[in-house]
Amino acid sequence: WMIMGMEEPTEGTVKLGNHNVIPSYFEQNQAEALDLTKNVMDTIHDEVPEWKNEEVRTLLGNFLFSGETVFKKVAALSGGEKARLALAKMLLKPGNFMLLDEPTNHLDIPAKEMLEEALKNYDGTVVIVSHDRYFISQVANKIVEIRDGDFHVYLGDYHYYLDKIEEEKEAERVAKIMAEKAAKKAEKAAKKKQKDKEKAAAKRK
Structure with a gap:
């Protein structure tokens, strides 16, 4: 939260950098912020109104929404489907720094694999807070462990x-x-x- 400026540190300062850092944040309960009255298609289309329906369907297909499922109400989606939709919505936003807080919660294996591939192809910096060791092993190239109040940085996977x-x-x-x-x-x-x-x-x- 402090990294995203949503909470003030008790001492010291928190900076993301001085070179046009554009952050986006996926929190554990991100799916709960979705508009339950919309359907899947409209949730994405409202973010990119200039897109054609085919473009929206292509994006949703990458997040395992196909056929008639794109017209399902958000309220009718499972926890995993909501998480996938929230991720798709977040990845639409232009940015070069992503902070993901337990992003694999509620995701099934195909959805995790989709997210892994999306992150591998992402050009910016990603900070992931996760207890999913397999997921970390697939996407991380630097590990930071907080131990005894100190940061321990490991420059590898x-x-x-x-x-x-x-x-x-x-x-x-x-x-x-x-x-x-x-x-x-x-x-x-x-x-x-x-x-x-x-x-x-x-x-x-």
């Missing part, structure tokens, strides 16, 4: 991220073992030093 996480865990494990060994060695040396001092003191007596 999801599999690269998993590999790096394992490397970090292994490095932490090795570092812990080395630290424990060093501590034991230091403790042993301290005890030896103390014994040597005690022996030296006993000899002087």
